[in-house]
Each structure stands twice: as structure tokens, then as C-alpha cells.
Amino acid sequence: MxxxxxxxxxxxxxxxxxxxxxxxxxxxxxxxxxxxxxxxxxxxxxxxxxxxxxxxxxxPSDTLLPGMKLGKDFETGLEILRIIVNLEDIHKMAQLSSIELDHAWNGVRFSGVPNLSPNSIFRYRLVFNDKEVYYSYDLINSSVISRLMLSQNGVLQRWTWPVGRSQGWVLYLTTPTDNCDTYSLCGAYGTCLNKFAPKDSNAWANTDWSNGCVRKTPLDCYNNRSDGFLMYSHVKLPDTRNSWFNVSMTLE
Known part of the structure; x- marks a missing residue:
């Protein structure tokens, strides 16, 4: 050996x-x-x-502790991109489920996780440089223990344990927060925005939104000068795993 x-x-x-x-x-x-x-x-x-x-x-298995990194080391090639939960037997690798950080980082938090915000318990960060990219967090308050765990049903949970003031773990936050956060549950865009309508109105009325939405009027960018862009706020960025970005841009 x-x-x-x-x-x-x-x-x-x-x-x-x-x-x-x-x-x-x-x-x-x-x-x-x-x-x-x-x-x-x-x-x-x-x-x-x-x-x-x-x-x-x-x-990592199903838990991310303070100081652990979720990301990739470009120098060694080590990838820690998933928290893995075993649903039944630890030896049956085919029965593993995992969660990845598919949400886009907007400079403050991961989009789609509104309850992730600066607080007095832990400090989170996304580091991106020539050597590595990773998400991590550290505890601010030494009197509170905290851990991030992925449950077997795919819910990411933040648990805390106030030292000396509690007899067990207390659920601090969860994501997804509701069904609307489920990936592609309502098609590619999540909901029918202005100028769009359900592709299958009968299925939509029966709470099956998987077919998504279609435009009420087809685009005619060459002949119709009224076509343009609409601004929406408080929406999640789309899946960015295959996108490019400008590292020189800031929130300013």
C-alpha cells in the first residue's frame, strides 16, 4: 500500500x-x-x-460544513461540484441524487435564493480567480453552529444550533421555497409573462404547466417596428452553465 x-x-x-x-x-x-x-x-x-x-x-456527502468549498480547482483539476445524498443503499451508486449550484451568481447571492442574504450567523462568498472557483461560507457568531444539508427529497436546508440555548438543530432556511422554484416545472421561462399565453390552456388549468408558454403574436422584427424588449424585475436569471461572462464587469 x-x-x-x-x-x-x-x-x-x-x-x-x-x-x-x-x-x-x-x-x-x-x-x-x-x-x-x-x-x-x-x-x-x-x-x-x-x-x-x-x-x-x-x-462532501449530504452536508456542507463551514470552510468547505463547493467548486473547482483549476490547478489540480479537483472538482467538488455536487452535494450527494444516498437515497437507499450507500453501495448502490445508481441510486444517488445530487444538487448542483445551477443558480447564477448575481454579485450578491445566487439568483432564485432570495432568503440567502447577509446575516449575523454566517458569511458566504463566491471566489473566482485564475486558480479556482468555489462557493463557501464561514461562521460569524461562534455561539451558533450551522451546517448546510441536502435532504433526500432534494431540499437544501440550513440548520443552526445556538450553543447553550437549544437542545437540538433549528431549521434556519430552505430552498427551493415553493413549487415555482422547481427547475423547468412551468417550461423554459417559468411563467407566462406579458405577451405570452399557455401552450396548452387545458393542461395549464389542471395544474400541468410543463408545456410552458408561447407568444400570442409571432415576432416580426423586420416589418413590425413595435417589436422590442420589456423590462422585468425580481426574476431569476436563466440556466448559465453554457453561457459566457465578462469578468471585468461589476455591480457598479
Whole structure:
């Protein structure tokens, strides 16, 4: 076994689980340590600069703890883009569900998550530079413990535990907040805006909005000078996974 690999076996030399590392250990003595942050790390005794051989924070399950990153390291290629929840059996990989940060970052928060705002409990941020891009959060108030968890039904939940003032976890916020946040539930645009109508009015009346909306009048940009753009506020940006952006633009 390569030095620096943490292994869990069944007592009969059959490996059930093991860590991996992309670099060799520097010291003769290796340590597996559970940090106060909840991060289980494998490190050598000669280095204590946070450059671990392996850390559990790189492999989240259903929970994002303070200090964990959700994103991608461009230098190492490590991608932590999903929080994964096992619905039934941890060994049945086909039965995993996941949530990704599909909401667009608008400079203040992820669009579509209005209850994510500056508060006195935790501080969140999106970091984007030449080396990495990630979302993370840190606790501001040391008297409150907080964690972000993805439930088995796909609801992202923020839980808090006020130290000394509570006997359990308290639900702080959730997303999605209602059915309108369900991706593509009402077609590509989410609702029928001005100048649009349901594509299938009968299905729409029976609460089936999946066919979405169509224009009441087809566009005629060349012959009809009345065609133009309408401004809407308080709406979510569309799916931006395949879009481009200008890094020099600011909110100003």
C-alpha cells in the first residue's frame, strides 16, 4: 500500500474504502487527524501548513460544513461540484441524487435564493480567480453552529444550533421555497409573462404547466417596428452553465 493512504478493511484484508493522494508523503510519520472543523485529514508530521495529503472536505456527502468549498480547482483539476445524498443503499451508486449550484451568481447571492442574504450567523462568498472557483461560507457568531444539508427529497436546508440555548438543530432556511422554484416545472421561462399565453390552456388549468408558454403574436422584427424588449424585475436569471461572462464587469 502506498504511504499516506488511509484504508478501511473488513478484518480479512479486503479493502472496503480508502483515500487517494496525488503527491508523496514528505515525512516518515503519517497522521490521520480529525480537526475541530470536522475535517478528517491525512498529513505528515513535517508539514502543518494545511497542504494535506488527503482531506474529507474534498469529498462532501449530504452536508456542507463551514470552510468547505463547493467548486473547482483549476490547478489540480479537483472538482467538488455536487452535494450527494444516498437515497437507499450507500453501495448502490445508481441510486444517488445530487444538487448542483445551477443558480447564477448575481454579485450578491445566487439568483432564485432570495432568503440567502447577509446575516449575523454566517458569511458566504463566491471566489473566482485564475486558480479556482468555489462557493463557501464561514461562521460569524461562534455561539451558533450551522451546517448546510441536502435532504433526500432534494431540499437544501440550513440548520443552526445556538450553543447553550437549544437542545437540538433549528431549521434556519430552505430552498427551493415553493413549487415555482422547481427547475423547468412551468417550461423554459417559468411563467407566462406579458405577451405570452399557455401552450396548452387545458393542461395549464389542471395544474400541468410543463408545456410552458408561447407568444400570442409571432415576432416580426423586420416589418413590425413595435417589436422590442420589456423590462422585468425580481426574476431569476436563466440556466448559465453554457453561457459566457465578462469578468471585468461589476455591480457598479
Amino acid at each position: 502506498t504511504p499516506g493512504i488511509l484504508v478501511l478493511d473488513n478484518g480479512s484484508d479486503n479493502i472496503i474504502w480508502s483515500t487517494n493522494t496525488s503527491r508523496p508523503a514528505q515525512g516518515p510519520v503519517l497522521v490521520a487527524q480529525l480537526l475541530d472543523s470536522g475535517n478528517l485529514v491525512v498529513r505528515d508530521t513535517l508539514t502543518d501548513d494545511g497542504n494535506f495529503l488527503w482531506q474529507s472536505f474534498d469529498y
